[in-house]
Amino acid sequence: MKKHSIALACLLLALAAQSKAEETKSIAAQTIDTLNGLSGGPHAGMRANHAKGVMATGSFKPSAEAASISKAAHFKESVDVTVRFSTGTGVPMIPDANPNSRPYGMAVRFNLPKGGFTDFVGISYDGFPVSTPEDFLGLLNAVATIGKSTEKPAPIEKFLGTHPAALAFVQAPKPAPASFGTQSYFGVNAFEFTNAQGVKRFGRYRIVPVAGNEFLSEEEAAKRGNDFLMEELPARLEQGEVSFKVLLQLADKSDVVNDASIVWPKERAIVELGTLTLSKPVANGKQEEKALAFNPLILPDGISPSSDPILLARPLAYAVSVGQRSK
């Protein structure tokens, strides 16, 4: 009996110590732990999210209108770009057609004329399921209990029942594209743009394929190989360049600029910032992917972050993943 109560006391102490350690762990570190748990990771050398990718290089040519939006250097002259397309989740071998791999990702590094760079890091869906990093962790933790929890209602039902934007995100159709080059990508977080005259406005990026959006039915997608999107891009580039328009959706005065879960109305003005043209796959892409770390908050003069807490949380979460995958 005595032995049992000592064992119980030890267990309670261990649990208390563990919950104290969890409390002191940053939201970013807890999020990476949950992402790792969901993907059966950490997987050596791989990203904790958007683990599977393919890369290409090309250029960005600004439109005549771009400089009226921002004085950023790449809105005045053409620059080289490096792009990484990815499937969602931290599962390195996830089949490209698996619905869990959506939304897909597109990350663009604009190499600035006088050195340095700035990044776009977007997804193939206009909107984010939650408004704060705490809720993102809550959502992922609820997803992690699917099939394991016997609670009624299940944690995921509770979460979606109290977070309508997350429910809308989960339920929205997200068809697989025929190609990474026939899919639109959305920046989701707002930034503030300042032009040479000091005029400021908020906007959200979207990058749309010049070839148009082309999607597959679930039946067609399921018939494709596990890596069909990863393999299609280099094959498409052998046939010719792949171009996208880089656009900016401008906020109205009434629009919420610090909540990525609130989609702005379709009627908002959209300006064309320029054309992004991919010309070649990256030959040693797998090595290059490891070396690259995108960060949506490395910004040139003329672009500033909004106060969106999801945007502000991203660099730390990405740094934890980079630290893990660099070991």
Ligand code: HEM
């Ligand atoms: C709090 C919210 C978020 C967290 C915790 C998070 C977490 C992560 C992590 C850990 C990585 C891997 C980073 C690396 O190892 O280099 C990543 C990559 C990525 N994330 Fe997020 N993310 C968040 C929000 C977003 C949003 C709002 C978007 C898009 C609008 C996004 C799009 C992407 C993409 C496309 C990648 C892959 C970048 C690449 O190709 O290297 N994420 N995210």
